[in-house]
Amino acid sequence: DAGVTQSPTHLIKTRGQHVTLRCSPISGHKSVSWYQQVLGQGPQFIFQYYEKEERGRGNFPDRFSARQFPNYSSELNVNALLLGDSALYLCASSLGPYPSGANVLTFGAGSRLTVL
Amino acid sequence: AQSVTQLGSHVSVSEGALVLLRCNYSSSVPPYLFWYVQYPNQGLQLLLKYTTGATLVKGINGFEAEFKKSETSFHLTKPSAHMSDAAEYFCAVSGSGAGSYQLTFGKGTKLSVIP
Numbered sequence: 713d714a715g716v717t718q719s720p721t722h723l724i725k726t727r728g729q730h731v732t733l734r735c736s737p738i739s740g741h742k743s744v745s746w747y748q749q750v751l752g753q754g755p756q757f758i759f760q761y762y763e764k765e766e767r768g769r770g771n772f773p774d775r776f777s778a779r780q781f782p783n784y785s786s787e788l789n790v791n792a793l794l795l796g797d798s799a800l801y802l803c804a805s806s807l808g809p810y811p812s813g814a815n816v817l818t819f820g821a822g823s824r825l826t827v828l
Numbered sequence: 829a830q831s832v833t834q835l836g837s838h839v840s841v842s843e844g845a846l847v848l849l850r851c852n853y854s855s856s857v858p859p860y861l862f863w864y865v866q867y868p869n870q871g872l873q874l875l876l877k878y879t880t881g882a883t884l885v886k887g888i889n890g891f892e893a894e895f896k897k898s899e900t901s902f903h904l905t906k907p908s909a910h911m912s913d914a915a916e917y918f919c920a921v922s923g924s925g926a927g928s929y930q931l932t933f934g935k936g937t938k939l940s941v942i943p
Contacts, residue, residue: 716871745930754832754918754933755872768929802871809929810922817931819864819871 714738716805716820724826725793733788733823737805743767744786745817746778749800761786762809790825798827830855830921834934842942847891847906849937851919854900861902862920862931863893872918878902889913914941 717736725731737744743762747755757770761780775791784805790797801824804817835850853859860879864872876887883895889912893904902919916938920931 747931752935754920754935755931757930757932760929770930804872816862816874816877818874821869821871 716803716818718801718803718820718823720823721821722824722826724828726828727793727795729793729827731790731793731825733790733801733803733825735786735788735803735805735820737784737786737803738818741805741807741818742784743806743809743815744780744784745804745806746786746788747802747804747819748772749802749822750796751799755802758788760809767809793827795827798825800824830859830923830932832919832921832932832934834917834919834937836937837935838938838940840940840942841909843911844908847904847909847913847939849904849917849919849939851893851902851904851934852900853902853919853921855921855923857923860922861893861895862922863887863891863902863904864918864920864933866916866918866936868915875904875917909939909941911941911943914939 719734745760746758749755759778760768764780778788780786800822802822804819808815831854833852862877863875876885878895886892891906916936918936919934
């Protein structure tokens, strides 16, 4: 089975631009979460979607938004990019909404965003 | 609310030596605890998890961790380091019920293995 796939793998944007990152979960997984990993730091939670509804939001500004489609794939959108948005954006999928022993997050390889 | 502290941003061990990566957590509810590994230019791979039951948990690649509630710790160990263990390791915590949507990660520990 294919794992979590993310696209694009790398991209470069300039300040003020907009970016859309895409994620396809493991087949059968209905939950998608997004994390931001700044260089030298651990991943930080941005959003979680389950059954196409937002179930959780981290401490990120309104410039960050996301959605989940009927096929459970997801998009993360970031408007008005800042230099500080440069990071690895990780998508993770799981069967259900809550991290647990039976509901483990499986991560994709990430999309590396550089903002110049 | 949960938080994770990983002691030591960088740990170096000789090949064949004991690996010990430290993790302390804070949680207002009974925690679920996880260790993930990240190889260069890759995503996170789950090494092991603690949810309930036995406090000593075994994971992949010979790693294990022990949940010590009294010390709020979940240290990761491996008896004998291999060159392929060189990577960054993240400890993470989540709550254990409804509303616990997210994993909270530590800052990571980069493990170097010296031949």
